[in-house]
Amino acid sequence: ASEARENGARRNLSPDAVINLDHGDPTVFESYWRKMGDNCTFIIAGYQSISYFADMKNLCWFLEPKLEEQIRRLHHVVGNAEVDDHHIVVGTGSSQLIQAALYALSPPDEREPISVVSAVPYYSSYPEVTDFLRSGLYKWAGDAQRFDKDAAYIEMVTAPNNPDGVMREPVVNRDQGTLVHDFAYYWPHYTPITCPVNHDIMLFTVSKCTGHAGSRIGWALVKDKEVARKMTKFIEINTIGVSKESQLRAAKILGVISDGCLHFGSPDADNFFEYSQRLMAERWQQMRDVVKRSEVFSLPEYPFQYCLFTGEFTEAHPAFAWIKCKETAEDCEELFRAHKILTRSGKRFGSDPKYVRVSMLNREEEFNLFLERLSAIQEISNGN
Amino acid sequence: ASEARENGARRNLSPDAVINLDHGDPTVFESYWRKMGDNCTFIIAGYQSISYFADMKNLCWFLEPKLEEQIRRLHHVVGNAEVDDHHIVVGTGSSQLIQAALYALSPPDEREPISVVSAVPYYSSYPEVTDFLRSGLYKWAGDAQRFDKDAAYIEMVTAPNNPDGVMREPVVNRDQGTLVHDFAYYWPHYTPITCPVNHDIMLFTVSKCTGHAGSRIGWALVKDKEVARKMTKFIEINTIGVSKESQLRAAKILGVISDGCLHFGSPDADNFFEYSQRLMAERWQQMRDVVKRSEVFSLPEYPFQYCLFTGEFTEAHPAFAWIKCKETAEDCEELFRAHKILTRSGKRFGSDPKYVRVSMLNREEEFNLFLERLSAIQEISNGN
Known part of the structure; x- marks a missing residue:
């Protein structure tokens, strides 16, 4: 009780x-x-992970090497995403990574904020997350299917889609667009894995993969080094990194899942x-x-x-x-x-x-x- | 090694x-x-703290009750702040709480962003944290000593001050101002505790109190219920709460410190x-x-x-x-x-x-x- x-x-x-x-x-x-019992118990001594830094040599300097290792391993085991030519940026849940991606993809010196769109029905947090600070960098522009501005835009592509579970492709498909693929639900318990996805920015989250929503751990797979660097910068300014305890526990949990996949069908x-x-x-x-x-x-x-x-x-x-x-x-x-x-x-x-x-x-x-x-x-x- | x-x-x-x-x-x-060895070891089973929620009945619904208890206890033991008539809002470090406070104190419907000031030399992150998203809600306006606009403002009061360690008071002192007191360093190892502080919004952080910077845990003591609610809303939109692992470990660590204070001078x-x-x-x-x-x-x-x-x-x-x-x-x-x-x-x-x-x-x-x-x-x- x-x-x-x-x-x-x-x-x-x-x-x-x-x-x-x-x-x-x-x-x-x-x-x-x-x-699963004790296999998944996470233990950390009082003196461990005191520093802000996890790995000074990594572009994402607050990413725990053990978590990076287990993220790459899990994608290899599941076969749901290409990871070998991507940088990994860890975030305080994928919400923070959505904002980090918008920050990284917005042109810094434009007078008008860039339009952020997603096809209806879109994830209900996108409008709020985009507009709550009335940013001059980016602005929610609603349904991607109705977007007709001849200007740069960012399209959120959620696959499978939240709320309706449909696998999605981008719908605007114009030169001036950049895409953020939100793959929070692209895991075998929710949807058939039909191919390893491979895009410029792909977001994942522990919450929907393992169920550990309280840990607030998400990750982005990012092809372009400068985009990964700017996303890291966003998280540095916003929260000076991501909880080490959550990262290390997530590494343990993801490791247990990958181990378990070796015994598939037992x-x-x-x-x-x-x-x-x-x-x-x-x-x-x-x-x-x-x-x-x-x-x-x-x-x-x-x-x-x-x-x-x-x-x-x-x-x-x-x-x-x-x-x-x-x-x-x-x-x-x-x-x-x-x-x-x-x-x-x-x-x-x-x-x-x-x-x-x-x-x-x-x-x-x-x-x-x-x-x-x-x-x-x-x-x-x-x-x- | x-x-x-x-x-x-x-x-x-x-x-x-x-x-x-x-x-x-x-x-x-x-x-x-x-x-301190095993006294401070934190253990969490794989099935614990899975939910986004910590306490649905609390205004700050993602705050772990154990952490709230230990924060209140520590302030009582140390005597550095009044807590009894304050709400507690937990954040991913005090950086997130600074932004939450700016969001909560900004009038939502003004055409011009509210001015954010702090006396020189001010904490180097304030300008960046205030301006990095080019928010329409708030804007960095520099040195509080030179602030002469006849308009609403938010003054950051850092005491002891970062970078120079001086205990500070607000300097603008006008009717249209609201204050955010950043007390990250108001602990006995840094400065004499001359009185229990008691202000509308007071920020603290585990990083500078115990040294556990990697945990990314800060807290705000907030008098006004609506301000606390808006700060909570900011954190909900920004990161959907704060790492449960970090909160529970911080509760343990703060508890060990309070226990130790019983043996002062041993x-x-x-x-x-x-x-x-x-x-x-x-x-x-x-x-x-x-x-x-x-x-x-x-x-x-x-x-x-x-x-x-x-x-x-x-x-x-x-x-x-x-x-x-x-x-x-x-x-x-x-x-x-x-x-x-x-x-x-x-x-x-x-x-x-x-x-x-x-x-x-x-x-x-x-x-x-x-x-x-x-x-x-x-x-x-x-x-x-």
């Missing part, structure tokens, strides 16, 4: 508890890490992605079963594709369900709220209020209560 | 090694934490501040001995004051020496660089290039080599 309090989580939910599926808090993976399933993919597939199956009986809601369909990592044809099991209210309420978020389910409205993603984004990553008890209520909404609606 | 590499530190310095005293990297305290000196004050006093004594024999350099003098914490009259032993070149070179930083000592030029602090800021917090070997070279410079100069 004290542990539940520590994590700020509710346990032993009362039947009328509010369920918060607004955030993508990845506590679903807690059960795996509990099962009967005890200590492979993290295998375990997590099964978990996500089960949840999606349950969810689709409930929605199928519904006249109210619908869910996106995803193609079966060959996953290079698992060697099987699978469909995506995204971290979020992008639920559409087919007929009843105009405002889907309101409908859910009336049933004590907090979701994020489609409006927040530049889209229609008929949509909501629902986290699939909560603890089991919350997910089950959510499914119960989802069924109940349908009964009520059908009864009208 | 492998540990030295981990920390990015040089050990067994060659006689012609470059000594970097530009940063205030507080590795001097490593020896204390080494001495013969084995396991009190952190007693140990560290002695260390700083020794270094300053050695430094003053070298400078006294010099015709080239001078150092600031600090008054003897009664310290409420130690119960003794002491002078300040600041984290930085603010060295003035009396006659020779125009550019003191260049002079030091020619002797393979990296310092920070007075120009960076809005002051004269005859000054440099020199870190007093490096490891012993580097500090000793620095003193050797400092003596040598004097001999050469005297010989001219």
Whole structure:
């Protein structure tokens, strides 16, 4: 019980508890890490990692060499991204890296801020992260599909996309553009790995890969040395580096995952992605079963594709369900709220209020209560 | 040796090694934490602190309750700040909290950015942190002593001051001003604690208190609830909270310090501040001995004051020496660089290039080599 309090989580939910599926808090993976026991325990003595510096010889001078090693190793093991000709910049979660990328890609001496765009439905944080300081360097310009300015721009390409789980390509495709690829969800438990991606700036985060969101560790794979240097500079000014404890613990956790991948397909399933993919597939199956009986809601369909990592044809099991209210309420978020389910409205993603984004990553008890209520909404609606 | 590499530190310095005293990297305290051994070891299991959230009921929802408890306890034990009527906002170092404070204090709808000022010599990061994103909310306006605009402003009050160690008061003192008090160095090893400070926004950091700079943990004591809420919002957008590992380790370390303060004056000196004050006093004594024999350099003098914490009259032993070149070179930083000592030029602090800021917090070997070279410079100069 004290542990539940520590994590700020509710346990032993009362039947009328509010369920918060607004955030993508990845506590679903807690059960795996509990099962793994002492293998993943991180220990650090009082005198270790006191310095601001991790490796003075590295362009990203606050990046722990052990973390860099385990990031490169994991991408090699999973086969989801090319790393050999990229610099690694570590960040306090990928949020900080998004801002670092905008800073690095903005021309410093322009009178007008550069336009930042992303195709609707886009990750709801992009507008806020871009505009909260009213920067003169960059400015949110909304839906990439409607961007028609004859000027430089930065396009955020999120693949699989948050909120709707679709694999994406850039949509503006003009000479004056630079791209930031946000690959937070390009891992085998969420989506088939169809090729190792290889772009100029690729963002990843521990939060969505292993579930350790509280650690605030993300990384960028960056081809151009000057861009990597400017991103590092942003993080230097913003937070003078990134927590050493989190970096070293993340190195340990990523190492355990890579080790586990050597035993892929073993009967005890200590492979993290295998375990997590099964978990996500089960949840999606349950969810689709409930929605199928519904006249109210619908869910996106995803193609079966060959996953290079698992060697099987699978469909995506995204971290979020992008639920559409087919007929009843105009405002889907309101409908859910009336049933004590907090979701994020489609409006927040530049889209229609008929949509909501629902986290699939909560603890089991919350997910089950959510499914119960989802069924109940349908009964009520059908009864009208 | 492998540990030295981990920390990015040089050990067994060659006689012609470059000594970097530009940063205030507080590795001097490593020896204390080494001495304390297992008492300070931090352990975290793989399944702990996975969530983004630490305490949903707290205004600062990502602040670990254990850290909040130990911060309040330490201020009570040391007596350096009033905490009972303040909210606590945790940040990724105090750099992030400076930006959070500027964001929280800026009027959101003004056409012109609010002026941010600080008296010369000011902390060299203030201009860069304020202006690096060319924010429309706030703008660096330089020396507080020359600020004559009839408009709203934010004044940064650093006490003791970085770079020169002087206890400071606000200098503009006009109605339209708000103050941010940066108390990073208001701890007994650096300066006599003459009273518990009590202001609207007070910033502290683990880096300069305990030496754990790699952890990137700072905290703000904030009186006004809305200001605390806006600072929390800044950190939410910027980095979605603060590393849980670092917070929990910091809680442990601060707890060890508070425990140790119960045994103040014991013969084995396991009190952190007693140990560290002695260390700083020794270094300053050695430094003053070298400078006294010099015709080239001078150092600031600090008054003897009664310290409420130690119960003794002491002078300040600041984290930085603010060295003035009396006659020779125009550019003191260049002079030091020619002797393979990296310092920070007075120009960076809005002051004269005859000054440099020199870190007093490096490891012993580097500090000793620095003193050797400092003596040598004097001999050469005297010989001219």
